[in-house]
Amino acid sequence: MALQRSIGNTAFSALVTGGASTHSEDRGTTAPVQRMAEESPERPGPAAGHAAPELRDVIGRMAQELHIPPRLLEMELFASENIIMSIGFDERYAQLPVREALARFAPEFTSICGETANLLRQFTFQTESKPSSAPLHQLIAEIRGPGNANLQIQGNGHAFFVEKRGTTCRIMQSYIGQYSLMDSLEGKDGAGAGSVEAEQLARHLEEIGAHHLQEDSVHDLERQLFGGALLNRDDVKDGVVRLNYARTPHVADAEEQRRRIDEQRSRHAAGWQKAKDFEGNTGDFAMTLFS
Numbered sequence: 001m002a003l004q005r006s007i008g009n010t011a012f013s014a015l016v017t018g019g020a021s022t023h024s025e026d027r028g029t030t031a032p033v034q035r036m037a038e039e040s041p042e043r044p045g046p047a048a049g050h051a052a053p054e055l056r057d058v059i060g061r062m063a064q065e066l067h068i069p070p071r072l073l074e075m076e077l078f079a080s081e082n083i084i085m086s087i088g089f090d091e092r093y094a095q096l097p098v099r100e101a102l103a104r105f106a107p108e109f110t111s112i113c114g115e116t117a118n119l120l121r122q123f124t125f126q127t128e129s130k131p132s133s134a135p136l137h138q139l140i141a142e143i144r145g146p147g148n149a150n151l152q153i154q155g156n157g158h159a160f161f162v163e164k165r166g167t168t169c170r171i172m173q174s175y176i177g178q179y180s181l182m183d184s185l186e187g188k189d190g191a192g193a194g195s196v197e198a199e200q201l202a203r204h205l206e207e208i209g210a211h212h213l214q215e216d217s218v219h220d221l222e223r224q225l226f227g228g229a230l231l232n233r234d235d236v237k238d239g240v241v242r243l244n245y246a247r248t249p250h251v252a253d254a255e256e257q258r259r260r261i262d263e264q265r266s267r268h269a270a271g272w273q274k275a276k277d278f279e280g281n282t283g284d285f286a287m288t289l290f291s
Contacts, residue, residue: 052148052251054163055124055172056185058258071106071182077119077264078111080271081289088286098275101282109180116174116181117159121152123260124163126252131244136209139245143169143202150251154244157222157229160192162201170195175227193225201225209241 063070075083083105087093093101121129131154139153143164151162160173171193174181179191187194196204204221208230211219216233235241252260278285 052150052163052165053254053257054165054170055120055257056170058254058261059185061254062258062261069106070185071109071180072102073265074111074180074182075102075106075109076268076272077261078115079268080275083109084275084282084286085289088282088289094283094286095281098278098282098285102275110176110178110183111174111180112176113174114154114159116172117152117154117161119264120161120172120181121150121246123257123264124150124252125246125248126250126256127248129246129248131246133242133244136205136241136243139243140202140205142245142247143198143205147249148251149247149249151245151247155230156232156234156243157218158226160226160230164198167198168195169198169201171201171225173226178227190227192227196225212236212241213239 059070059073063073066073068076083102084098087101087105093105096104131152139151142149142151143162147164148166149162149164151164153160153162158173158175160171163170163172171184172181173184173192175192179188183191184194204225208219208221211217212231212233213236218229222228222230231241231243235243275285278288
């Protein structure tokens with residue numbers, strides 16, 4: 001069964017980029033961010049009896065208010081030192097001023113799937129709930145269940161996050177060396193499935209689980225959904241496929257999600273500001289990190 005990509009991701013990409021390639025040389029503009037925020041409908045918090053907020057809308061509005069592209073906002077959720085070290089010795093960026101190097105590097109940024117999934121849980125779960133081990137069929141029943149929920153899901157090959165809104169699941173994820181969270185939200189080729197029907201996701205997970213009971217290899221559906229393996233032999237125990245997941249129907253409202261993202265950015269703000277204020281080139285700044 002072929003995986004069908006939702007048009008929602010294409011629409012998101014058009015809002016972020018203004019219909020242009022995300023690899024355009026003009027990456028400093030904030031006009032696409034403004035369009036994304038303005039064209040996304042307001043979603044009151046679940047406490048008001050409305051649909052739970054979606055993180056992509058929160059990120060879009062936040063990026064607009066900060067006057068930075070969403071990709072740079074995503075980067076600032078992580079420590080600057082590791083990113084600067086990765087580009088400071090790359091000949092494509094080493095001789096550029098730090099701000100310019102970061103803007104050019106942003107479309108290539110990727111992050112570890114587990115770190116991204118952990119952050120999305122911390123941003124959106126109303127109360128803390130860490131993933132715990134459960135049989136795959138239990139997770140599938142949760143996906144098929146009624147109502148809204150957010151889920152963090154982790155196999156031994158990959159971790160991802162799901163915003164379930166009724167019968168639709170938005171898969172949000174990153175994959176180190178392959179794609180970033182923004183790539184996932186924009187529906188970039190090779191960055192996973194984006195939005196799928198809940199029943200379709202449930203059936204695909206059943207097929208993936210059945211495959212791993214028979215052999216330890218990557219199923220085509222894993223590549224389509226995630227860009228690589230979700231499970232491996234360590235997820236099969238006593239003839240049962242198990243993975244770790246956390247689920248909540250209680251999603252933090254948009255204001256609280258924004259506050260938590262702000263809090264995460266503030267943890268690394270000093271390092272980012274120091275990098276941006278550096279007057280030399282990126283290679284020189286990378287060298288200062290050794291002292």
